[in-house]
Amino acid sequence: MMTKDDLLKLVGDAMTKGFAVFAPVRQEGGLLLARTEDPGSIDLDHVLTVNTLKDVMLPRCETLVRFDLEKPGVTRVEEDAGRVLVFGSRPCDAAGLDILDSILIDQVRDERYAGRRARTVIMSLACSIFDEACFCASMGYGPHDATGSDVLVLPSGDRYILRAITEKGQGFLDELGVPAEAEAEPDKPPELERTVDISRIKEWLDSNFDSPKWKTVSDNCVSCGTCFYLCPTCHCFDIIDEAGISRGERNRIWDCCSFSGFTKMAAHQPRVGRPARYRQRVMHKFKYTVDNVDKTACVGDGRCIRHCPYGVDICEILNALVGEG
Amino acid sequence: MDEDLVPQTVRVEAIRQETPDVRSLRLVFEDPEFGREFSFQPGQFCLISVYGVGEAVFCISSPPAWKDFIEVSVKEAGKVTAAIHDLDVGDRVGFRGPYGNSFPYETMQGRTIVFVGGGIGLAPLRPLIWQTLSDRAKFKDIHIIYGARTVKDIVYKEELAEWQKRDDVKLVKTVDPGGEDETWDGEVGLVPSVLEEVNPPADSLLVTCGPPVMIKFTYVSANKLGFKPSDVITTLEMKMKCGVGLCGRCNIGSRYVCTDGPVFNFEEILSLPDEF
Numbered sequence: 010m011m012t013k014d015d016l017l018k019l020v021g022d023a024m025t026k027g028f029a030v031f032a033p034v035r036q037e038g039g040l041l042l043a044r045t046e047d048p049g050s051i052d053l054d055h056v057l058t059v060n061t062l063k064d065v066m067l068p069r070c071e072t073l074v075r076f077d078l079e080k081p082g083v084t085r086v087e088e089d090a091g092r093v094l095v096f097g098s099r100p101c102d103a104a105g106l107d108i109l110d111s112i113l114i115d116q117v118r119d120e121r122y123a124g125r126r127a128r129t130v131i132m133s134l135a136c137s138i139f140d141e142a143c144f145c146a147s148m149g150y151g152p153h154d155a156t157g158s159d160v161l162v163l164p165s166g167d168r169y170i171l172r173a174i175t176e177k178g179q180g181f182l183d184e185l186g187v188p189a190e191a192e193a194e195p196d197k198p199p200e201l202e203r204t205v206d207i208s209r210i211k212e213w214l215d216s217n218f219d220s221p222k223w224k225t226v227s228d229n230c231v232s233c234g235t236c237f238y239l240c241p242t243c244h245c246f247d248i249i250d251e252a253g254i255s256r257g258e259r260n261r262i263w264d265c266c267s268f269s270g271f272t273k274m275a276a277h278q279p280r281v282g283r284p285a286r287y288r289q290r291v292m293h294k295f296k297y298t299v300d301n302v303d304k305t306a307c308v309g310d311g312r313c314i315r316h317c318p319y320g321v322d323i324c325e326i327l328n329a330l331v332g333e334g
Numbered sequence: 335m336d337e338d339l340v341p342q343t344v345r346v347e348a349i350r351q352e353t354p355d356v357r358s359l360r361l362v363f364e365d366p367e368f369g370r371e372f373s374f375q376p377g378q379f380c381l382i383s384v385y386g387v388g389e390a391v392f393c394i395s396s397p398p399a400w401k402d403f404i405e406v407s408v409k410e411a412g413k414v415t416a417a418i419h420d421l422d423v424g425d426r427v428g429f430r431g432p433y434g435n436s437f438p439y440e441t442m443q444g445r446t447i448v449f450v451g452g453g454i455g456l457a458p459l460r461p462l463i464w465q466t467l468s469d470r471a472k473f474k475d476i477h478i479i480y481g482a483r484t485v486k487d488i489v490y491k492e493e494l495a496e497w498q499k500r501d502d503v504k505l506v507k508t509v510d511p512g513g514e515d516e517t518w519d520g521e522v523g524l525v526p527s528v529l530e531e532v533n534p535p536a537d538s539l540l541v542t543c544g545p546p547v548m549i550k551f552t553y554v555s556a557n558k559l560g561f562k563p564s565d566v567i568t569t570l571e572m573k574m575k576c577g578v579g580l581c582g583r584c585n586i587g588s589r590y591v592c593t594d595g596p597v598f599n600f601e602e603i604l605s606l607p608d609e610f
Contacts, residue, residue: 073339076385081364081426082343083385117579117593120338218587218607245582248339248575252386259385261339264581272583274573275412277546279586279610293582300588 010168010193017048020096022185024048028094028130031065033058042098053097056140057310061241062102065095066109066125070262073248078255086258088121093129094181101145101310103133103157105241110157111302113244130181133158137196142311144203144324150308152198163195170195205324207295207305209331214296217330218288226326227287229319230267236313236321237265242294242306245271266290291326337578341383341428342368346421347403352489353482356454357419358395358407361429373432374398376439376461377569377597380431381577382406382418390414391574393458393596394432397465407457407489433577434596437462437541437567446474448534450552452481452525452544456489458569458596459543463497470502477534478505481525481544484513506532524548526555536560541567546610553600563600570596570610586610 011019024030024046032051034043042058042065045051074083110126113119136143136152145151155161159178163170170193173179237243247264251257264271266289272280280286298306307323314322348360361382363369374394383389390412396405410419421427439462447466451459466473478497482488488507498505508521508528521528525548534540536559542552549568556566572584572591579593587606589595 074341078386081345083341083428085338085340113580118336119580120336218609244580246575247581248389250383250386250388257386259383259389264575264583266582272573274571275415277571279546279572285609289585292587293585297585297588 010165010170010190012168013053016053016162016169017051019185019187020051020094021048023094023096023181026184028092029089030094030096031098032096033098042095042102051097053134054138056136056138056143057099057101057312059239059312059316061239061310061312062095062098062106062131063109063241063244065093066106066129067113067122067244067246067263070260071121072258072260075258076252076256078252078257083259090124090128093125094132095129096132097134097162098131099136099310100133100152100154100156100158100161101143101150101308102241103131104145104148104150104154104308105157105310106131107157108242108298108302108304108306108308109244111304112298115302130159130177131157132160132162132178132181135161135163135195135198137164137199139199139201140311140315141202142314143201143309144205144311145309146201147203147205147207147324148305148307148309152201153195165193165195168193203311203324205327207327210295210327211299211305213331214292218292220330222330223284223288226329227284229321230283230287231319232267232269232283232286233318234265234267235316235318236290236323237267238263239312239316241308241310241312242298266293291323291330295327335578337576337580339430339576341381341389341430343426344382344429346423346425346427349421349423352407352491353487355410356407356487356489357410358405358489359418359421360396360403360405361427362403363429364426369402372404374404375432375436376465377434377436377458378432379434379458379577379596380404380406380429381433381574382408382414383428383430384414384417384421385428387417388414389428389430389575390418391571391577393569395457395460397461397468399465399468407454409454430577434592435594437569437597439465442466442539443469443472444474446477446535446538448477448479448529448532448538448540450479450525450529450540450542450544452542452548453483453487454489455542455544455548456480457543459541460490460493462541467497467500467503475534475538476503477532477538478503479508479525479529479532480505481508481510481528481548482513483510485509485515485518487513504532524551526551529555530559533559536562537565539565539567543569553603563604566600568598568600568603570598572610
């Protein structure tokens with residue numbers, strides 16, 4: 010059992026051992042999962058950071074190659090291959106990585122993502138608090154779920170239990186000299202207020218690509234992409250060149266299926282209109298990913314509900330799709 | 335498969351102006367070892383990049399048997415294709431590939447093959463046509479139906495003439511009504527109607543590519559002629575960025591055109607939503 014101070018000291022020790030640490034810290038823009046070199050800056054009394062673990066594993070913008078327009082060829086941009094510790098992210102975010110692993114490692118191996126995953130230890134903090142947007146339990150996870158974590162930190166009164174989930178997690182605890190001890194009883198996970206029944210949604214989506222409901226459920230969406238940027242599992246990207254007169258770079262940047270240019274080609278646009286784009290988003294999460302990797306691409310973290318400027322609520326939409334009328 | 339999205343360098347060895355807005359580029363790998371090891375199958379595609387402008391997807395339009403180089407045929411339509419049209423012989427561009435599945439060459443053998451191409455859509459069929467002709471004895475009849483908007487828009491003119499001369503190929507070429515000129519010796523009419531006039535036997539295998547609307551109506555005509563959906567094969571194009579199933583852009587329903595395609599038969603296509 011550890012106190013909060015013990016935990017933060019452990020994080021400090023990891024820094025000393027060379028881990029780059031990402032943890033919840035208050036910054037302009039709110040509570041963010043961000044790089045920190047000061048364990049004292051870490052905030053553990055929160056429901057969720059605004060951003061997700063995907064910010065660490067799939068950067069918003071990463072340079073693939075640099076080129077000199079005067080010379081042939083390109084230079085592959087290598088990134089720092091040092092070890093990373095993510096501390097204090099939530100179980101829903103770790104579950105998001107488990108889904109991304111299926112898509113970005115198990116099918117085709119995205120070398121950069123796979124490399125980052127291999128050298129990163131995910132030390133999740135199980136939830137004792139939640140808010141009205143949280144619905145992880147309905148998605149098959151839960152406030153104390155271990156999916157995707159290497160180490161799970163479970164609250165037990167005013168102390169914490171450290172549970173190694175993977176070999177990598179055990180290796181990390183061993184390296185940091187955390188003694189194995191008889192495990193105490195963690196607190197009971199909280200019962201969430203919000204629930205959604207997704208048992209019928211896949212079947213409905215299988216046969217309702219052309220439903221008129223897509224128009225009504227997408228009425229309030231303004232295609233701003235906020236839900237995409239804050240989703241732990243959305244991973245679509247664009248590849249764009251940026252160049253000056255003689256030099257430039259090729260960047261991989263996040264891109265969103267809600268944007269009208271997403272599928273637009275010079276002479277053809279196969280997906281026209283906001284309802285069709287919104288349908289793609291729901292289909293991708295609740296049908297296509299299930300078809301392809303047998304997982305639903307939603308972890309119930311609720312960020313898309315909390316942060317949508319127009320109050321679009323995915324749970325209400327799922328209910329409306331399968332409901333009468 | 336490991337993918338790092340880093341391109342190889344290829345050099346433009348020759349440029350052929352096919353039509354006012356289509357050019358074919360002959361490309362040679364800068365790294366000779368990569369060039370020697372490089373292999374692909376008809377139907378596969380690649381990404382060509384002009385550094386500083388971007389990458390775009392093209393089918394490899396030369397057959398695998400043409401060693402030491404590959405060709406792509408590029409219609410000027412947007413930003414990257416315009417930059418490709420500005421290239422000169424000797425310029426270097428990026429190349430990634432080959433990606434995607436290929437035409438089911440083994441299962442095509444022993445049958446009558448009907449190639450139906452429209453405009454630049456002949457490009458992905460061209461390597462398959464050449465491969466089929468090099469194995470001519472393995473096939474029954476070979477029909478080629480090719481249409482373009484106007485006489486000026488016909489690609490691979492010399493090769494079409496060469497195929498037309500062969501007595502083991504039945505070639506019909508057509509232009510859309512109004513696209514003919516005084517020199518035109520082919521048909522006048524839309525590709526799907528010409529297909530119906532040619533009326534190939536319904537147990538043939540039909541391989542088609544062209545603009546999306548032509549592909550859809552070619553299927554309607556093939557269906558009318560009694561073709562089974564699984565005997566009508568096409569190759570699709572969608573906007574792609576990665577080419578390898580990561581970037582989430584080219585899906586039709588659950589299927590990704592880059593990794594599950596680009597070659598599909600209509601039995602597969604009819605099971606997908608109409609979003610291509």
